[in-house]
Amino acid sequence: MLRSAPMRADQRSYGLHSVFVAGLPLLILAIYVWSSAADIPSKDPAINYVKNDLMTTPALSRLVVVIVDSMGERNGSDPKLMPKLSALNKAHLSGPQRSCAANFTLPCLLTTFEGRESPFLRALNNFSAAASANPNWLGALRDQGRRIAIVSDHTLLQLYPQTYVVGENYETLQIDHDERDQYAYSRALKWVDERKHDVLIIHIIGTDKASHRVEKVTIKQPQSPILRLVLSLLILL
Numbered sequence: 541m542l543r544s545a546p547m548r549a550d551q552r553s554y555g556l557h558s559v560f561v562a563g564l565p566l567l568i569l570a571i572y573v574w575s576s577a578a579d580i581p582s583k584d585p586a587i588n589y590v591k592n593d594l595m596t597t598p599a600l601s602r603l604v605v606v607i608v609d610s611m612g613e614r615n616g617s618d619p620k621l622m623p624k625l626s627a628l629n630k631a632h633l634s635g636p637q638r639s640c641a642a643n644f645t646l647p648c649l650l651t652t653f654e655g656r657e658s659p660f661l662r663a664l665n666n667f668s669a670a671a672s673a674n675p676n677w678l679g680a681l682r683d684q685g686r687r688i689a690i691v692s693d694h695t696l697l698q699l700y701p702q703t704y705v706v707g708e709n710y711e712t713l714q715i716d717h718d719e720r721d722q723y724a725y726s727r728a729l730k731w732v733d734e735r736k737h738d739v740l741i742i743h744i745i746g747t748d749k750a751s752h753r754v755e756k757v758t759i760k761q762p763q764s765p766i767l768r769l770v771l772s773l774l775i776l777l
Contacts, residue, residue, distance in 0.1 A: 583698055604728070607652070607692075607743045613639030645695055653700065671701050678703040681739055691727045692743035706737065710745075721746040 608616065616639070619626040640648035650656060653676040678688060682755040684705045690696060697707045708727060710720040721744050728742045 550777065593774060600742065602732075602738055604740045604742070607741070609645060609743065609745050649696055670698065672699050676700060680738075687736065688736040688739040688741065689731050689737040690741040690743070691724045692741065693745055695742055717746045
């Protein structure tokens with residue numbers, strides 16, 4: 541049997557010192573992770589975020605998001621079509637204007653609030669929005685105790701039902717689209733004056749109705765059966 545020679549005292553001291561130096565970063569990392577974990581909010585659904593101290597103070601710094609349905613960035617930047625909105629963007633008095641590439645409301649909302657858009661989302665889902673379980677910035681603000689107020693149709697309200705303290709669906713009112721927009725404006729101005737909410741989401745729907753009044757352009761169907769099949773599959777996605 542082979543036996544190694546016993547280590548000298550100075551060798552043992554050097555070995556212990558090396559182990560300590562090598563393990564020191566791991567010890568610091570473990571302490572940092574432990575201290576950071578204490579700051580992570582609990583995910584216990586029984587905790588009522590309304591008890592946060594932010595809920596008892598006036599909303600002084602507020603975020604206002606205006607969703608203009610079916611507008612398009614080109615229309616919003618047109619000084620003849622929308623002079624006030626165009627002037628705001630040029631003067632940098634408001635946040636940046638962004639246009640969604642999708643043709644339906646639901647994937648645009650998912651892109652806006654979750655940063656993603658499902659490529660397999662069918663057009664039918666646009667009219668039957670279910671609650672989303674994915675991380676979104678409305679939920680993150682709610683967990684911080686921010687008070688969120690939304691005026692919209694059913695889509696946004698059903699998508700994130702646990703995030704807002706006030707949610708109003710103008711579809712329940714027996715009024716036309718133009719009056720729905722006026723109602724949304726009045727609620728937004730009321731919430732701004734009240735200073736009770738930190739985040740305001742205003743969904744303007746009248747532009748969607750106006751966009752459908754434009755005569756649709758007929759696209760010539762491709763003659764190739766393979767191209768027709770590919771287009772049919774894309775439409776189903």
